[in-house]
Amino acid sequence: MDTVLIAPATRRAVRLPSLDTLGAHALALLWIAPLLYACWAAFRDPSAALNFDWRSGWTLQNFSAAWDRAPWLRYILNTTLLVLTILAGQFVLCTLAAYAFARFRFFGSQFLFMLLLLQLFILPEVLIVENYRMVALLGWTDTVWGMGVPYMASAFGVFLLRQAFKQVPRELEDAARLEGCSRLGVLWRVYVPLVKPVYLAYALVSVSSHWNNFLWPLVISSSEHTRPLTVGLSLFGAPESGVSIALISAATLMTIFPLLLGFLLFQKQFMQAFLRAGIR
Amino acid sequence: MAEPLRVLRKEWVFAYLLLTPLFVLLSMFAFIPALQTLWSSLHSKGTARRPAQFVGMENYDAMLADPTFWLVLENNLWYAAVVIPVSMALALLMALWANRAMSMRGWVRCAYFTPTMLPMIAAANLWLFFYTPDLGLLDQITGLFGQGPTNWLGQPQTALGAVMVVTIWKEAGFFMIFYLAALQTIPPELRDAARLEGASRWQYGRRVLWPLLAPTTLFILINALINSVKLVDHLFILTKGGPNNASKLLLYWIWETAFAYMDTPSAAVLTVILLAGLGLIAVFQFRYAERRVHYQ
Numbered sequence: 001m002d003t004v005l006i007a008p009a010t011r012r013a014v015r016l017p018s019l020d021t022l023g024a025h026a027l028a029l030l031w032i033a034p035l036l037y038a039c040w041a042a043f044r045d046p047s048a049a050l051n052f053d054w055r056s057g058w059t060l061q062n063f064s065a066a067w068d069r070a071p072w073l074r075y076i077l078n079t080t081l082l083v084l085t086i087l088a089g090q091f092v093l094c095t096l097a098a099y100a101f102a103r104f105r106f107f108g109s110q111f112l113f114m115l116l117l118l119q120l121f122i123l124p125e126v127l128i129v130e131n132y133r134m135v136a137l138l139g140w141t142d143t144v145w146g147m148g149v150p151y152m153a154s155a156f157g158v159f160l161l162r163q164a165f166k167q168v169p170r171e172l173e174d175a176a177r178l179e180g181c182s183r184l185g186v187l188w189r190v191y192v193p194l195v196k197p198v199y200l201a202y203a204l205v206s207v208s209s210h211w212n213n214f215l216w217p218l219v220i221s222s223s224e225h226t227r228p229l230t231v232g233l234s235l236f237g238a239p240e241s242g243v244s245i246a247l248i249s250a251a252t253l254m255t256i257f258p259l260l261l262g263f264l265l266f267q268k269q270f271m272q273a274f275l276r277a278g279i280r
Numbered sequence: 281m282a283e284p285l286r287v288l289r290k291e292w293v294f295a296y297l298l299l300t301p302l303f304v305l306l307s308m309f310a311f312i313p314a315l316q317t318l319w320s321s322l323h324s325k326g327t328a329r330r331p332a333q334f335v336g337m338e339n340y341d342a343m344l345a346d347p348t349f350w351l352v353l354e355n356n357l358w359y360a361a362v363v364i365p366v367s368m369a370l371a372l373l374m375a376l377w378a379n380r381a382m383s384m385r386g387w388v389r390c391a392y393f394t395p396t397m398l399p400m401i402a403a404a405n406l407w408l409f410f411y412t413p414d415l416g417l418l419d420q421i422t423g424l425f426g427q428g429p430t431n432w433l434g435q436p437q438t439a440l441g442a443v444m445v446v447t448i449w450k451e452a453g454f455f456m457i458f459y460l461a462a463l464q465t466i467p468p469e470l471r472d473a474a475r476l477e478g479a480s481r482w483q484y485g486r487r488v489l490w491p492l493l494a495p496t497t498l499f500i501l502i503n504a505l506i507n508s509v510k511l512v513d514h515l516f517i518l519t520k521g522g523p524n525n526a527s528k529l530l531l532y533w534i535w536e537t538a539f540a541y542m543d544t545p546s547a548a549v550l551t552v553i554l555l556a557g558l559g560l561i562a563v564f565q566f567r568y569a570e571r572r573v574h575y576q
Contacts, residue, residue: 024377025384028391031453034406035394037417050415093302100298104291112299115306121562122310125510125531126554129538129547130313130320153305183294212399214513215531219539230401234516245409252402263397267390270397274454275461 038249046244062250066236069247071224072254075232081144082217082228083210087203089152094202098161099187103173119155128219135220147220147228151210160202160277164195197276204266204273211259229255314555321548332545339545343553348525348533355440356530360508363447368500370452372493375459389460392453400450404517407446408433411518436526439519443527446514451507455500462496463489498568505561509554530554
């Protein structure tokens, strides 16, 4: 009986897995191929990149040419500033609100929470017209602040932190209160340090999504002084400008380099962050 | 509670204070703009000399009579109808493969996930070249099989499809992460048990794996639905909605209407329609998905 059952299982174990592994690797190669091509083309002479001339030599020409064509350093700085502004705002606002929702009973908490939930579906991207009007009204157009402020009140961030705060044992808070810690002091000294991993996860998700954001920054920024990388790249790659693929590849690699490097170095943390964010 | 009312009141005030900054910003950039959109969708386009006037449903009637609207709506529905199932199926396949014990598994996972980390604009820049007629990678490959050049982005039959491919490439790896996580929570004993019972791989997948993955599928589906509205960045690079509106999606059209044609009332009507669509997704989420995601 045993042999009958095991025999097909072992046969499967020998044959099918190799097929699966093959498929997995083939798909992986297919998936990464566009990037691999860009990496190759960026270091080749433009005409060689176009003709797939594998024998031509390596060159850094494209990078220096692409670098000279646009103020990339400024763009990187703008994006960094934007991402950090949003993150700081989100941390402060979401921490305060999550604390309120996690630990206090007050009139209307259910209603306010439902109201907050709505924001998950009222995408800032969809409201660009009125949001632009609001930012213009406040005189924040073409500022990094104006670009960041609509994303600061993040319902998603409140969720994530509220869930984490709820898992902190109440006794810790009571003890701190007995020691004479104020309510905000408890938040700062007990809650925030205990859920540090959640903050890290949230930061990774927030940074990577806003680093890549395009539509809203396009609407708000109108000058080089605020323009983020994505908008700069879209101007650079415009087909009218007749830029070669080698040049585009070089510029693309330059712009995705910081985030991609971060991702490759902290791959595990990134994936876990997205997971934690997804599970919430 | 046995707590005196005074303490409770103090707590209330404190909680409200904590919530104030968040709700001020939420009102400024979500609730008020949403209501304002509804309001301005009912008004005519104002000029310097003549202020906007209340016109009721006139803008809506004009929009519904516009064939472009129906075309763009159809495009967006096709976009969702293709991108969502394909990227989810690929995500599941990727997760199943990335979950296997094999050498270089880290590389495989990384390869699947990396496109997710790129800005859509960067991805579009690369794909733009692949799609270039004659010179592009795609035509060079089809050329090997003796096929003539195809203007993938320049002809109405293929433009939307080409845009979909880029989206799928970008999204599948992202959804994979969630399936991968769900797979890792499934105890391996289940597979052994199924095997002992003589279940085939297909049966195990259908009867055991798929039901266990259902909550994750629902979660991914909601995200994918929202993304099918949100993801339009690549249109700015690849097609600009053309040719002849063949690849135009609703959000791109909103941007165009508002910021290129300066037609605020029409943009408002479109926004209201899009918000209604998102509202439907929200209702779906709360009715069917809430059983799993406990917010309280």
